[in-house]
Amino acid sequence: MRQQERALRTRARIVRAAALEMDRLGYEGARLSRVSQVADASMGAVTFHFPTKKALAEAVREEGVASVDAVVNRTLSAGTSRLRAVVDLTVALASLLEQDVAARAAARVAREQPDVMEQWSGSWLPTVLDLLNRARADGQLRPEHCPETLAALIVYLLAGAESEIRTGADGPPGGAGSVADRLEQIWRLVLRGVAAGRI
Structure with missing residues (x-):
């Protein structure tokens, strides 16, 4: 049991290190040898858990998508109007990009390497479109x-x-504050033009 726990911790460190490298350098720039160093894991451990760089990128994507799913679920359970939920979700996703390296790495790799990873927006855009409809x-x-x-x-x-x-x-x-704060300000302007009334 202890060995299995250690393997899970090693895997998590490798995924975190890969997210850091892919966020910083993109898919092409990230090197397994550097991931190994950052994770403080041997190359053997890296390739044991992830036989290919693509498999490692997929693990980073899964972690990023799990974070997105949590934000989507939290927003939907808030009980606000549908239009308010769209605004809140957009701002929460911007905040997630600011704070979560796996979400940021997943967004970058999906944008730079669409053949390696499906689009990051695929994890939240269907919900947004449904809410808007x-x-x-x-x-x-x-x-x-x-x-x-x-x-x-x-x-x-x-x-x-x-x-x-x-x-x-x-x-x-004049755009002080976080990216999420500025996005909230942008939404105030947009809502004046698209909302039928108060949301």
């Missing part, structure tokens, strides 16, 4: 606004948030 049906969105267009806007907003987080940019003038 229901919000429209409930009269929360103005009828002239298309849920698919709003969903595309959200994809672009989160891509911009990831880029700002990754580059360490300070954002636009």
Whole structure:
């Protein structure tokens, strides 16, 4: 039992190290030898748990998606209106990108290597689109606004948030606070144009 626990801890350290490297350098730039060093694990341990770099990237993706799923579930269980849930989910995902290296690494690798990993947005975009369609049906969105267009806007907003987080940019003038805070401010502007009333 003790050996199995040690193997699980080693595997977790390897995945964490791979997330750090893939977040910093992307899939192509991440080297298994460097992952081994950062994880303080032998190359034998790395290749025992992950025979290929692609398998390691998949483990990073799974960890990132698990974090996204937790955020989605937490947002959906809050009991807010559907349109408010879309806003809250978008802001929570931006916050997740700021704080969770596996989510950030999964987003980067999916963007840079779509043949290696399915798109990061695939773990949350269907929920967003469903919420927007229901919000429209409930009269929360103005009828002239298309849920698919709003969903595309959200994809672009989160891509911009990831880029700002990754580059360490300070954002636009007067944009104090976290990326999630600034995204909340952007939503206030957007809602004035798309919401049918108070959300």
